Amino acid sequence: METGRKRDGAALIALDWGTSSLRGFLMDxxxxxxxxxxxAHGIQNLPQPGLPGFEQAFAGLCGDWLAGNPxxxxxxxxxxxxxxxxxxxxxxACPADTGTLAGQAIAVDSAAxxxxxxxxxxxxxxxxxxxxxxxxxxxxxxxxxxxxxxxAHQACMVLPGTHSKWxxxxxxxxxxxxxxxxxxxxxxxxxxxxxxxxxxxxxxxEARADADxxxxxxxxxxxxxxxxxxxxxxxxxxxxxTLGITRRMAPxxxxxxxxxxxxxxxMVSGLTRMGAALGSGRPLLLIGDGMLCRRYVQxxxxxxxxxxxxxxNTAPKGLFQFAIAAGLIAxxxxxxxxx
Amino acid sequence: METGRKRDGAALIALDWGTSSLRGFLMDxxxxxxxxxxxAHGIQNLPQPGLPGFEQAFAGLCGDWLAGNPxxxxxxxxxxxxxxxxxxxxxxACPADTGTLAGQAIAVDSAAxxxxxxxxxxxxxxxxxxxxxxxxxxxxxxxxxxxxxxxAHQACMVLPGTHSKWxxxxxxxxxxxxxxxxxxxxxxxxxxxxxxxxxxxxxxxEARADADxxxxxxxxxxxxxxxxxxxxxxxxxxxxxTLGITRRMAPxxxxxxxxxxxxxxxMVSGLTRMGAALGSGRPLLLIGDGMLCRRYVQxxxxxxxxxxxxxxNTAPKGLFQFAIAAGLIAxxxxxxxxx
Numbered sequence: 001m002e003t004g005r006k007r008d009g010a011a012l013i014a015l016d017w018g019t020s021s022l023r024g025f026l027m028d029x030x031x032x033x034x035x036x037x038x039x040a041h042g043i044q045n046l047p048q049p050g051l052p053g054f055e056q057a058f059a060g061l062c063g064d065w066l067a068g069n070p071x072x073x074x075x076x077x078x079x080x081x082x083x084x085x086x087x088x089x090x091x092x093a094c095p096a097d098t099g100t101l102a103g104q105a106i107a108v109d110s111a112a113x114x115x116x117x118x119x120x121x122x123x124x125x126x127x128x129x130x131x132x133x134x135x136x137x138x139x140x141x142x143x144x145x146x147x148x149x150x151x152a153h154q155a156c157m158v159l160p161g162t163h164s165k166w167x168x169x170x171x172x173x174x175x176x177x178x179x180x181x182x183x184x185x186x187x188x189x190x191x192x193x194x195x196x197x198x199x200x201x202x203x204x205x206e207a208r209a210d211a212d213x214x215x216x217x218x219x220x221x222x223x224x225x226x227x228x229x230x231x232x233x234x235x236x237x238x239x240x241x242t243l244g245i246t247r248r249m250a251p252x253x254x255x256x257x258x259x260x261x262x263x264x265x266x267m268v269s270g271l272t273r274m275g276a277a278l279g280s281g282r283p284l285l286l287i288g289d290g291m292l293c294r295r296y297v298q299x300x301x302x303x304x305x306x307x308x309x310x311x312x313n314t315a316p317k318g319l320f321q322f323a324i325a326a327g328l329i330a331x332x333x334x335x336x337x338x339x
Numbered sequence: 340m341e342t343g344r345k346r347d348g349a350a351l352i353a354l355d356w357g358t359s360s361l362r363g364f365l366m367d368x369x370x371x372x373x374x375x376x377x378x379a380h381g382i383q384n385l386p387q388p389g390l391p392g393f394e395q396a397f398a399g400l401c402g403d404w405l406a407g408n409p410x411x412x413x414x415x416x417x418x419x420x421x422x423x424x425x426x427x428x429x430x431x432a433c434p435a436d437t438g439t440l441a442g443q444a445i446a447v448d449s450a451a452x453x454x455x456x457x458x459x460x461x462x463x464x465x466x467x468x469x470x471x472x473x474x475x476x477x478x479x480x481x482x483x484x485x486x487x488x489x490x491a492h493q494a495c496m497v498l499p500g501t502h503s504k505w506x507x508x509x510x511x512x513x514x515x516x517x518x519x520x521x522x523x524x525x526x527x528x529x530x531x532x533x534x535x536x537x538x539x540x541x542x543x544x545e546a547r548a549d550a551d552x553x554x555x556x557x558x559x560x561x562x563x564x565x566x567x568x569x570x571x572x573x574x575x576x577x578x579x580x581t582l583g584i585t586r587r588m589a590p591x592x593x594x595x596x597x598x599x600x601x602x603x604x605x606m607v608s609g610l611t612r613m614g615a616a617l618g619s620g621r622p623l624l625l626i627g628d629g630m631l632c633r634r635y636v637q638x639x640x641x642x643x644x645x646x647x648x649x650x651x652n653t654a655p656k657g658l659f660q661f662a663i664a665a666g667l668i669a670x671x672x673x674x675x676x677x678x
Contacts (some may be wrong), residue, residue, distance in 0.1 A: 083584075091585075123585065129563070130578035131585050163577065179577045181532070188527040193520070224468070225570060231608030233572045234601065238502065238518045239469035245422075246430075246462065246470050262573065269570030 004068030007034050011329055013062055013072055014319035015116070017080035018136060019044050023315070024061045026069075030332045031320040037061055043079045043086075054086040055111050066114055073328035075319050077119040077139035081106065086116070091123035091133055095173040098142045098318075102325035119322050124176050132179050137165045140287055141174060142321045143314030151308075155283040156274045158307075160263075160292045162187070166270040178273050180266040183292075186259060195237065198244035199255050209252040217253035218295065221260020222302045225268055233265050263299050271303065283308035343407030346373050350668055352401055352411055353658035354455070356419035357475060358383050362654070363400045365408075369671045370659040376400055382418045382425075393425040394450050405453055412667035414658050416458040416478035420445065425455070430462035430472055434512040437481045437657075441664035458661050463515050471518050476504045479626055480513060481660045482653030490647075494622040495613045497646075499602075499631045501526070505609040517612050519605040522631075525598060534576065537583035538594050548591040556592035557634065560599020561641045564607055572604050602638050610642065622647035 011029040015022065020042035026035040039061060046053030047060070059066075066072070081089035089106040106118045121135030137159050145152040152172040159165040162183035168176050190196045200208065224236055240258040243249035249257060284300075286293050286307045293310050300307060323329050350368040354361065359381035365374040378400060385392030386399070398405075405411070420428035428445040445457045460474030476498050484491040491511040498504040501522035507515050529535045539547065563575055579597040582588035588596060623639075625632050625646045632649050639646060662668050 123581075128566075131581050131587065132577065133581050133584060178574050179581075180573045181577050182573050184532050185573055188531045192527045192531045193523050195520075227467075228569050229608060229611055230567050230569055230571070231564060231604035231606070231611075232569070234519045234521050234524055234605055235517050235608055235612075238471065238520050242462075242470050242472050242518075245472060248470065265570035266573055267570070269568060269574055272568055272570075273574075 003064055005064035006068035010034060010069040010072055012320060012323050013065055013074045014316055015076035016078055016315040017076050018042050018078045022057055022061055025316045026065050027320055029329060031317060033316050043084055058110060073323060074114055074116045075323045076116050077319055078136040081118040081120060082135055087118055089118045089120040091121045094122060094124040095175045096122050097173040098321050098325040101138060101322055105326060117326055122174060132177060134165050134177060139318035139322060140314045141167060143318030144285060144287060144311055146317050146321050151283050155285055157285045157287055159287045160296050161288060164266055166274050168274055182262050182266045186262050190255060195240045198241060198251050200252050205252045205255060213253055214256045217256040218260035219302055221257045222264035222299045225261055225264025236261055263295060267299055267303060286310045287314060342403055344403035345407035349373060349408040349411055351659060351662050352404055352413045353655055354415035355417055355654040356415050357381050357417045361396055361400055364655045365404050366659055368668060370656060372655050382423055397449060412662060413453055413455045414662045415455050416658055417475040420457040420459060421474055426457055428457045428459040430460045433461060433463040434514045435461050436512040437660050437664040440477060440661055444665060456665055461513060471516060473504050473516060478657035478661060479653045480506060482657030483624060483626060483650055485656050485660050490622050494624055496624045496626055498626045499635050500627060503605055505613050507613055521601050521605045525601050529594060534579045537580060537590050539591050544591045544594060552592055553595045556595040557599035558641055560596045561603035561638045564600055564603025575600055602634060606638055606642060625649045626653060
């Protein structure tokens with residue numbers, strides 16, 4: 001029998017359920033996080049395969065919250081709503097706001113009788129190019145926009161990561177976006193290509209290279225990207241080998257150089273693609289992990305751009321907005337929660 | 340005791356010794372291949388590690404040739420001359436011709452008392468970008484130019500592969516070149532990235548997709564590359580996922596689409612980079628494996644370009660030219676062998 005864990009004021013259980021991790025937030029009616037937990041039971045790493053795995057991971061993370069706070073609504077976002085998730089919440093088309101997400105959310109009932117409302121991902125289909133997709137970032141974006149009607153009016157959001165997203169916001173809605181496989185390219189090139197052979201292990205890089213030299217190598221990569229023409233990437237990355245072989249760059253700096261090249265290419269393309277959203281001092285917002293965002297700040301500075309703000313983990317606030325839009329909880333008194 | 344294998348007229352043993360394979364050619368004084376052999380004892384796959392591995396692989400492939408034709412000179416090119424090879428033959432700088440290669444070759448004496456002359460690789464150090472390197476291709480190029488003074492005068496050579504090379508030839512010399520990691524990018528993305536997840540195994544692709552549909556998917560990739568701007572690659576490759584997920588392209592065609600994108604990016608950049616070498620009907624030569632070269636012909640056609648010629652395995656002829664330039668054998672009577 002699950003031991004209940006009652007929390008006064010608990011109004012929502014929110015799950016940020018990705019590929020490699022599961023994060024849970026117990027929130028009050030003002031959107032304040034009362035408790036949070038995380039484990040490694042992302043959808044690719046469940047305690048057992050298939051539906052029982054989702055049930056078990058959910059009960060394992062939230063069982064005491066559910067038992068102690070019966071009737072509290074549960075929402076979830078991220079890869080849990082993908083075709084490989086608990087239940088598929090198909091992509092909704094741009095333009096999309098939190099209301100669109102709530103309107104096309106998918107409910108799943110757990111074996112224990114608890115209903116979970118899962119947010120859909122978003123797709124953008126330009127007229128002249130293949131469609132693009134995202135899932136999980138729409139929740140983070142909802143969290144950013146909740147308190148900032150000025151940003152909701154017009155902004156460009158950059159979410160660095162395995163698959164970085166550049167998203168244009170207009171009138172509170174995501175109107176278009178582009179994915180860059182920057183983080184995954186960096187991972188496969190350093191782990192599986194010839195470029196990784198000259199690169200020491202991360203611990204050795206930490207021990208042997210000082211921060212200024214690493215920043216300079218990163219900047220070399222960004223500047224090379226800035227000088228690049230169409231199609232140049234697969235040529236330029238070979239320099240992460242030749243600079244090492246010809247001893248023009250220390251082996252412990254090659255990884256930062258490659259990182260600068262890849263992030264630089266993303267920025268050169270993303271800034272062009274989102275150009276219309278970036279004119280006349282409109283906000284450029286960086287959302288994500290601290291160290292990676294630091295690199296993006298550094299890269300943007302080399303291109304003459306300073307982000308308006310850096311924000312970390314806006315998913316809890318976004319899931320709260322999603323629950324309000326779905327009518328599961330009431331908006332906090334005195335706040336305009338429309339995005 | 341090695342059994343000798345005498346061949347009348349044997350004048351040279353030539354080794355094309357790469358990373359994953361070792362190829363041997365017994366040639367006469369006119370450069371005709373009398374016998375050829377190959378095995379998997381590339382420098383990354385020797386029968387045992389280190390020097391004894393090189394000795395054993397060499398004796399295993401050529402022992403009977405050496406015993407039957409005592410005194411015949413031996414030359415080698417490819418990764419056998421790299422820092423991980425039998426003996427390092429350092430890179431020579433552009434501009435470089437076969438004479439430059441011979442002048443800076445490195446001799447190694449085998450345990451059996453046979454001397455092997457190893458060709459160096461070539462480096463190109465542009466004033467405004469990192470240096471580039473190649474090793475092995477210089478021998479193939481020497482083979483192409485041997486009989487064609489018209490091509491030696493002025494040409495652009497494209498050698499598709501794991502690391503494709505675009506090489507400018509002027510007055511019989513390699514004057515500059517650029518490497519593209521196209522083949523390796525394709526391999527790591529299909530094997531190790533999320534893009535490979537939607538792609539069936541090659542045998543299933545063969546069984547399910549017809550050649551016309553695959554050509555069309557390849558062409559879609561090339562055209563997307565043609566329309567790309569600086570930095571767009573890491574965005575565009577994500578379409579090899581989104582086209583599959585949104586069911587706009589059959590899974591068995593995604594690999595050809597990705598191939599077209601990567602080869603297209605290489606071509607867009609390579610044609611720009613080698614632009615000066617390609618004006619006014621100057622030759623564009625494709626050198627390499629049949630199937631891959633067919634894709635390059637198809638891609639170039641989409642960009643409005645028809646290669647002047649396609650050539651396969653010119654390494655034996657190139658090693659023969661290298662041996663002549665090194666004074667190990669006499670030029671065939673009545674031929675101008677200078678490149």
